[in-house]
Amino acid sequence: MISLAPMEGITTYVYRNAINRHFGGIDKFYTPFLTASHLKGRELRDTLPDNNEVDTLIPQVLVNDSDLFITIAKQLEDLGYTEVNLNLGCPSGTVTSKGRGAGFLDHTDQLDRFLDEIFNSSPISISIKTRIGMEFISEWEDIADIYSKYPVKELIIHPRVGKEVYKGSAHTDIYAEMISYLKDKMPETVFTYNGDIISPESLQKIKENIKASGAPIDTENIMIGRGLIADPSLAALIKTGKNPDNFRKRFIAFHDELLTGYEKEMNYEDQVVKKMKELWVYLAKGLSVPDKTLKAILKSDSIVSYRNNFQMVRL
Numbered sequence: 001m002i003s004l005a006p007m008e009g010i011t012t013y014v015y016r017n018a019i020n021r022h023f024g025g026i027d028k029f030y031t032p033f034l035t036a037s038h039l040k041g042r043e044l045r046d047t048l049p050d051n052n053e054v055d056t057l058i059p060q061v062l063v064n065d066s067d068l069f070i071t072i073a074k075q076l077e078d079l080g081y082t083e084v085n086l087n088l089g090c091p092s093g094t095v096t097s098k099g100r101g102a103g104f105l106d107h108t109d110q111l112d113r114f115l116d117e118i119f120n121s122s123p124i125s126i127s128i129k130t131r132i133g134m135e136f137i138s139e140w141e142d143i144a145d146i147y148s149k150y151p152v153k154e155l156i157i158h159p160r161v162g163k164e165v166y167k168g169s170a171h172t173d174i175y176a177e178m179i180s181y182l183k184d185k186m187p188e189t190v191f192t193y194n195g196d197i198i199s200p201e202s203l204q205k206i207k208e209n210i211k212a213s214g215a216p217i218d219t220e221n222i223m224i225g226r227g228l229i230a231d232p233s234l235a236a237l238i239k240t241g242k243n244p245d246n247f248r249k250r251f252i253a254f255h256d257e258l259l260t261g262y263e264k265e266m267n268y269e270d271q272v273v274k275k276m277k278e279l280w281v282y283l284a285k286g287l288s289v290p291d292k293t294l295k296a297i298l299k300s301d302s303i304v305s306y307r308n309n310f311q312m313v314r315l
């Protein structure tokens, strides 16, 4: 099972539909985190089933107030969703300082109370995307003890602590320890690995490391973020063992769909250009785009100049 990681500002419904249509290989999609008590504007459009063409979409929320969580979960239920994902991993300072995302992992008593309330009252199933702690790796066991008390549908673990943000490499050994510890305590829960998968080779290495660290199960369920944004064919490549045919044709169609989708979705040209530039920071790595080309793309200040600079990309 391969999931596309939620990425704020990047994995929008426009992006999810486009990667699914032109590259495929992704089984499950997540919305970037929702925070507002009443779904409206961009968050509503991103969540509306009519805008989403993928088979499996799970909305994600980033809150630390149980009433707010339930208010949002009810709206998601009304839209037809049967699962909501709780973000306990966001490492951004503005989020953690308010005790949300990975910052919530620092307040274990409150977290436990919050989970007790939401698991008791949520009208739909709850999955969790978590880091292994906020400051210290040793926090993982206390956090695991809390999760083990609840019927978590799926536990997606990004094995870094909040303080590490994305530095260094993911602690695959702690992932292995954590699932060894939890597997029998949470027999109904699906465990998913997330972090640093950028190629089939890196996935192989991660799987070997997890196994060597004593994991009781093979790493079948994975979630990929930056690696898929850098190379949108990565999930299909992992699934089939070969690059999809006609990469160039697919990429151009994918890119056109993104550009026209964002032109429709956004009010201002500079917002569209900014959105596309943000993607190229990742794509340049995955597609080995020369620095000169990337620089030109990042200098684009209108859709016309962006389109011209895109012509420089050789696939």
Ligand SMILES: Cc1cc2nc3c(=O)[nH]c(=O)nc-3n(C[C@H](O)[C@H](O)[C@H](O)COP(=O)(O)O)c2cc1C
Binding pocket: 005, 006, 007, 008, 009, 010, 031, 032, 033, 060, 087, 089, 090, 129, 158, 194, 195, 196, 197, 223, 224, 225, 226, 227
């Ligand atoms: C720009 C950016 C935005 C992100 N937004 C979210 C988000 O909305 N929700 C979430 O759970 N994780 C978010 N993440 C974390 C990713 O989902 C993922 O856990 C992280 O990138 C590690 O996986 P990777 O190594 O495959 O990229 C974000 C990461 C980045 C770089």
